[in-house]
């Protein structure tokens with residue numbers, strides 16, 4: 001697989017490589033990094049062939065290192081992704097991804113009547129609920145339960 005990647009998307013000098021993202025989740029993952037104002041080079045591979053996943057997305061962000069919070073959010077969408085820290089062209093670390101118990105201040109509650117929309121000082125907070133393969137988020141304030149897709153889309 002390493003050979004495949006190296007042929008498909010150029011190696012980077014310093015930064016973060018997020019590999020083994022399930023196909024079609026790449027754009028969502030990219031939005032977690034809020035790269036809108038950044039001038040760093042980002043290379044994206046979508047629907048790359050992967051022996052493990054069939055097809056995968058891959059994101060390389062130069063000179064940006066993933067925070068623990070971002071790793072937690074990433075775990076929600078792509079728990080099997082691998083996050084590689086690159087320094088001087090070498091993989092110096094592979095960060096473990098673990099599903100967090102709670103996600104704070106990352107997403108808006110999809111319930112428009114939720115107090116988190118009225119009180120600007122109240123940060124959103126969701127408890128992560130896992131049911132077999134399905135991940136749901138329960139708002140700490142209105143106690144409504146949403147699929148992770150719905151929460152992510154009301155970003």
Ligand code: CTP
Pocket residue numbers: 001002005006010011012013017019060082084086088089090091
């Ligand atoms: N990579 C990169 N730039 C570098 C070094 C590595 O973009 N200078 C990328 C590789 O292309 C790969 C990922 O970082 O997508 C991880 O590299 P490596 O650990 O060498 O690959 P694998 O052995 O395939 O890793 P794993 O099986 O753990 O995912």
Ligand code: ZN
Pocket residue numbers: 109110111114115116139140141142143144
């Ligand atoms: Zn709510």
